[in-house]
Amino acid sequence: MKKINEMILKKILIPVAVFIFKIIAVTYKIKEINAFKKTPFQGKDKNYIYGFFHSQLLAHIYFYRNTKMVSLASLHKDGEIAAIVAQRFGITIVRGSSTRGGANALLGLRKHINDGYDAALTVDGPRGPAGTVNNGIIYLAKLTGKEIIPCCFACDKKIRLRSWDRFLIPLPFSKGVFNFGEPIKIPEDLKDEEINIYKEKIQKELIRINTEAEEKINN
Numbered sequence: 404m405k406k407i408n409e410m411i412l413k414k415i416l417i418p419v420a421v422f423i424f425k426i427i428a429v430t431y432k433i434k435e436i437n438a439f440k441k442t443p444f445q446g447k448d449k450n451y452i453y454g455f456f457h458s459q460l461l462a463h464i465y466f467y468r469n470t471k472m473v474s475l476a477s478l479h480k481d482g483e484i485a486a487i488v489a490q491r492f493g494i495t496i497v498r499g500s501s502t503r504g505g506a507n508a509l510l511g512l513r514k515h516i517n518d519g520y521d522a523a524l525t526v527d528g529p530r531g532p533a534g535t536v537n538n539g540i541i542y543l544a545k546l547t548g549k550e551i552i553p554c555c556f557a558c559d560k561k562i563r564l565r566s567w568d569r570f571l572i573p574l575p576f577s578k579g580v581f582n583f584g585e586p587i588k589i590p591e592d593l594k595d596e597e598i599n600i601y602k603e604k605i606q607k608e609l610i611r612i613n614t615e616a617e618e619k620i621n622n
Contacts, residue, residue: 413487421491428465433579436619437612450521451586452551454540454605457525458533458568460485462556466581469493473515473522475508475539477529495520500529509543516547526605533568536602536609544589553584553608557616582616584608
């Protein structure tokens with residue numbers, strides 16, 4: 404029975420949900436601010452690692468749809484669902500997490516980044532604490548030498564699920580803003596005792612651009 408339920412989820416419920424979301428997304432009014440000509444749509448000459456909060460994952464999956472983007476999905480069931488959804492939007496997925504399959508996941512991401520892909524990671528995933536930057540994005544930036552671009556999404560019409568991250572779902576005809584922070588370079592010779600310095604730097608930039616995006620929506 405469990406296998407049947409999982410098959411129904413993967414083969415029917417998720418595809419139907421993605422189809423409905425694609426229809427709803429057509430009604431969104433989206434604009435970008437502070438993009439620095441570095442979004443995947445603007446023909447930049449180098450690739451980056453985009454970092455955002457897990458609660459905004461759905462909006463970012465839609466934003467990066469059908470671009471040369473690789474992302475990480477955890478080995479948990481929630482990660483499997485996220486992977487299926489992202490792949491249906493044309494995003495390449497590597498499976499793994501900081502607790503299980505972490506090293507292999509980082510190497511998988513590096514392979515795609517070396518092939519010219521951008522990477523998109525939730526900075527507080529896969530299980531939080533919500534809104535707190537973990538080590539994963541730091542390790543990837545150190546390993547690849549790529550800059551981190553903090554980014555965020557805000558919208559005026561939304562619902563939030565009762566999940567650990569209060570997952571955000573934009574409603575039809577929502578006005579949304581994607582905001583991008585200043586690129587952050589992680590030294591390739593970064594010492595373990597210096598990691599928290601850069602985590603705090605990313606955290607502050609994410610808070611700043613999220614506040615700015617919310618102000619844009621409310622004004």
